[in-house]
Amino acid sequence: MNAVDGSSHVPQAGFASELEEELPSLLVLILDTSPLGWGAQSPAISLHEAVASLLIFINSHLALNHSNEVAVIASHTNCVKYLYPVPGEDYSKLVPKSTATSGTESSEEMITNVQSNGDNGTLNDASMYRQFRVVNESVMKQLELLLLGTSASDIEHNGKISDATLISGALSTSLAYINRLVGGVNDNGPKVRARIMVVSVCSDLASQYVPIMNCIFAAQKMKVPIDICKIGNDTVFLQQAADTTGGVYMHLEHPRGMIQYLMTAFLPDRALRKHLIIPTQSSIDFRAACFCHNRIVDIGYVCNICLSIYCQPPADGSCAICDTIFDPKELAELLKKPVVVTTTVPKNKTKKKKKKDSDATPTFAPAL
Amino acid sequence: MRSTTRSNGARPVSNLELRSTAGGYIWEDSIQRSWDVVQEDAGGSLAGVVAELVQAGKRKRLHYDTTPLQRGIIRHLILVLDLSMSMSEKDLRPTRYQLSISYAVQFVADYFEQNPISQLGIIGMRDGLANLVSQLGGNPTEHISALQALRKQEPSGDPSLQNALEMARGGLYHVPSHGTKEVVIIFGSLLSCDPGDIHKTVGTLKAEHVRVRIVGLAAEVAICKEICRRTNEGDSTSTYGVILNEQHFKELLLASCTPPASTKQKSSASLGSDLMRMGFPSRIVETSPSFCACHSRLIKGGYICPRCKVKVCSLPTECPACGLTLILSTHLARSYHHLMPLRNWDEVDWNDAKKASSCFACQLPFLTALSSAPRLRVSVSGSTTNATAVSAIATGGASGRFRCPSCKQMFCIDCDLFAHEILHNCPGCEAAAGGRKLSNGQAATEVSTATTSAYA
Numbered sequence: 001m002n003a004v005d006g007s008s009h010v011p012q013a014g015f016a017s018e019l020e021e022e023l024p025s026l027l028v029l030i031l032d033t034s035p036l037g038w039g040a041q042s043p044a045i046s047l048h049e050a051v052a053s054l055l056i057f058i059n060s061h062l063a064l065n066h067s068n069e070v071a072v073i074a075s076h077t078n079c080v081k082y083l084y085p086v087p088g089e090d091y092s093k094l095v096p097k098s099t100a101t102s103g104t105e106s107s108e109e110m111i112t113n114v115q116s117n118g119d120n121g122t123l124n125d126a127s128m129y130r131q132f133r134v135v136n137e138s139v140m141k142q143l144e145l146l147l148l149g150t151s152a153s154d155i156e157h158n159g160k161i162s163d164a165t166l167i168s169g170a171l172s173t174s175l176a177y178i179n180r181l182v183g184g185v186n187d188n189g190p191k192v193r194a195r196i197m198v199v200s201v202c203s204d205l206a207s208q209y210v211p212i213m214n215c216i217f218a219a220q221k222m223k224v225p226i227d228i229c230k231i232g233n234d235t236v237f238l239q240q241a242a243d244t245t246g247g248v249y250m251h252l253e254h255p256r257g258m259i260q261y262l263m264t265a266f267l268p269d270r271a272l273r274k275h276l277i278i279p280t281q282s283s284i285d286f287r288a289a290c291f292c293h294n295r296i297v298d299i300g301y302v303c304n305i306c307l308s309i310y311c312q313p314p315a316d317g318s319c320a321i322c323d324t325i326f327d328p329k330e331l332a333e334l335l336k337k338p339v340v341v342t343t344t345v346p347k348n349k350t351k352k353k354k355k356k357d358s359d360a361t362p363t364f365a366p367a368l
Numbered sequence: 369m370r371s372t373t374r375s376n377g378a379r380p381v382s383n384l385e386l387r388s389t390a391g392g393y394i395w396e397d398s399i400q401r402s403w404d405v406v407q408e409d410a411g412g413s414l415a416g417v418v419a420e421l422v423q424a425g426k427r428k429r430l431h432y433d434t435t436p437l438q439r440g441i442i443r444h445l446i447l448v449l450d451l452s453m454s455m456s457e458k459d460l461r462p463t464r465y466q467l468s469i470s471y472a473v474q475f476v477a478d479y480f481e482q483n484p485i486s487q488l489g490i491i492g493m494r495d496g497l498a499n500l501v502s503q504l505g506g507n508p509t510e511h512i513s514a515l516q517a518l519r520k521q522e523p524s525g526d527p528s529l530q531n532a533l534e535m536a537r538g539g540l541y542h543v544p545s546h547g548t549k550e551v552v553i554i555f556g557s558l559l560s561c562d563p564g565d566i567h568k569t570v571g572t573l574k575a576e577h578v579r580v581r582i583v584g585l586a587a588e589v590a591i592c593k594e595i596c597r598r599t600n601e602g603d604s605t606s607t608y609g610v611i612l613n614e615q616h617f618k619e620l621l622l623a624s625c626t627p628p629a630s631t632k633q634k635s636s637a638s639l640g641s642d643l644m645r646m647g648f649p650s651r652i653v654e655t656s657p658s659f660c661a662c663h664s665r666l667i668k669g670g671y672i673c674p675r676c677k678v679k680v681c682s683l684p685t686e687c688p689a690c691g692l693t694l695i696l697s698t699h700l701a702r703s704y705h706h707l708m709p710l711r712n713w714d715e716v717d718w719n720d721a722k723k724a725s726s727c728f729a730c731q732l733p734f735l736t737a738l739s740s741a742p743r744l745r746v747s748v749s750g751s752t753t754n755a756t757a758v759s760a761i762a763t764g765g766a767s768g769r770f771r772c773p774s775c776k777q778m779f780c781i782d783c784d785l786f787a788h789e790i791l792h793n794c795p796g797c798e799a800a801a802g803g804r805k806l807s808n809g810q811a812a813t814e815v816s817t818a819t820t821s822a823y824a
């Protein structure tokens with residue numbers, strides 16, 4: 001009755017809030033804070049500059065829609081910490097201080113201001129948009145506390161200093177947070193659309209393969225895309241994460257221009273990405289590595305009890321992981337190779353053959 | 369004096385099981401009205417009561433079987449639907465027939481999500497015959513479209529269990545020994561119209577290691593119980609269930625999506641532990657479209673079989689040229705959580721509750737005082753699980769916190785459900801560096817053992 005001319009481009013009354021473009025978006029940012037990882041990037045980009053770019057990115061995300069929300073989680077070498085929102089703090093009670101400073105401070109000044117204040121109940125500047133200021137301050141302060149509290153023993157794995165961080169823990173925690181805010185996997189339309197973005201500098205940790213795969217499947221089920229912003233060398237697990245969940249994977253060639261990568265590739269949320277062509281990596285190596293030699297395999301042998309992959313049938317006839325003994329007849333079948341029959345031809349015959357061949361070989365003469 | 373009832377070799381039922389808590393027999397008790405649990409509070413609102421019932425439901429779901437059993441991961445399952453006259457009953461909305469088909473569609477989607485390298489076939493029982501609805505295959509869209517086509521037909525005739533089981537047995541005949549052979553039957557009738565001796569059929573099923581599960585919609589039927597008991601090594605309680613309501617129907621049906629535990633086989637030759645040769649193709653990106661070998665469709669890009677180099681469009685599949693099973697390593701990874709299940713978390717008593725003020729994973733602030741849980745009038749005649757759960761909340765025995773035994777972190781009930789049903793990871797264990805003492809360079813042979821020791 002409301003449709004006068006049958007055109008469907010005008011949304012019906014009361015329908016606008018259910019359009020996907022209008023739904024608020026929750027961005028969960030996972031920041032990899034491995035000191036060794038960032039140290040290795042140091043001529044190109046430092047953690048300070050990266051965090052400054054990320055704060056601008058977060059502010060832009062919050063500016064796109066009034067009800068947009070953000071959460072920031074730090075994935076450290078030995079723990080996972082919420083940088084914003086911090087449990088136990090009531091952000092509605094923060095009171096602005098009456099100093100008349102400009103709203104565009106650099107990140108260094110912000111840190112000194114936060115440190116000199118001491119308590120977390122004040123906002124430095126009344127002229128900055130409140131939501132931005134709250135997030136920025138919380139992130140800077142918690143990050144500072146986290147890094148100051150890290151000792152040399154915390155960044156060791158197995159006695160050696162490593163740049164590995166707990167990406168699987170951060171992903172699990174962020175998915176649980178999204179589950180709480182979105183209300184679980186239900187079909188009658190969530191009120192908030194969520195996505196995860198990971199800024200990573202470290203390389204893969206083999207022991208995290210199974211937990212990361214579990215997180216990827218959970219994210220796929222909840223329809224949460226995982227975007228990856230990779231600085232440094234490529235990782236396979238995170239590439240698969242982005243591809244399986246429908247996210248964007250970008251490996252930063254020039255980390256100095258990080259803010260531009262963030263604003264163009266990562267800022268548009270899921271609804272807008274349908275209308276844009278987003279740069280992402282499309283050639284993904286899905287091949288598996290065998291468990292015995294860590295070689296990449298094209299054709300592998302899979303144990304059907306424990307699903308471990310081998311490049312060739314194990315010599316002792318049993319699986320190294322689950323100790324099941326394979327049927328020797330089946331193994332023999334797999335190891336069968338085609339039999340090559342060689343015939344020896346006497347020498348004089350070949351000579352004659354050659355002469356005959358030279359007479360007998362037809363030559364192709366094109367008809368002209 | 370112990371009186372026993374016997375039926376066809378089943379276990380005798382003793383008097384004690386038929387007695388209710390009040391002393392007489394169960395059927396002599398007064399009628400239990402499940403709607404008595406819902407009472408309005410002082411303001412006349414039901415919101416608090418509903419929230420409590422939801423919480424009680426959540427706690428009921430928290431007991432998972434977490435023993436790491438050996439499971440059959442490569443599954444071949446035949447779904448048998450009852451399309452006989454008894455399915456036009458309207459005790460399930462809109463009719464048993466329509467609801468069964470809707471749940472069957474959901475079952476197909478769930479099955480292929482949980483078991484990406486398995487195969488499924490569908491058979492229908494109508495007019496005393498067994499009809500093939502969908503061939504044994506690995507593509508979910510084909511099965512779903514076949515089921516949608518079934519919706520337009522009407523149920524008629526009598527069901528024949530023997531014909532359906534014989535057809536299923538034929539379909540599963542060629543399955544290699546490392547795959548499981550299963551049949552799931554949705555049975556809404558109380559009879560079976562068979563041309564021969566069904567017990568012989570059950571004998572041949574048992575000899576070929578076919579396992580049958582039945583979901584009954586009407587009442588318990590002796591022959592169904594017999595079939596389940598004989599093909600599942602004497603266990604008919606977990607394989608044959610009769611539904612109480614629609615949610616229970618869905619639960620029973622979707623319970624077949626988890627891979628079954630392997631049973632001990634008598635001969636070592638048929639242990640089922642095999643090494644399977646599989647290909648892991650890489651994806652190619654093309655500028656101009658070319659044909660895929662499986663459907664002869666023009667597509668841009670696809671996967672190249674590592675053995676014969678033909679292009680296929682989607683995975684997992686069998687290469688149409690050389691027969692090699694082609695999968696991605698992510699498909700194998702989907703089944704890892706069945707092999708290494710997450711341990712149950714313990715409920716925390718109020719004495720220890722002060723150690724955490726908010727949930728570790730989602731930052732939800734915990735209740736701090738007993739008085740915040742509303743009192744609820746507990747009806748004596750309610751079902752036992754409901755009564756204990758509700759009374760537990762009313763008396764404050766459980767603090768709403770759950771602790772993981774390995775990492776000792778506390779979580780809320782929503783995170784508990786989420787971690788056990790969807791995520792299969794403990795956020796606390798993942799966020800602790802202690803269990804992960806591997807550096808990058810070590811071989812991945814230790815991956816499984818390390819994670820198994822953390823999980824089991």
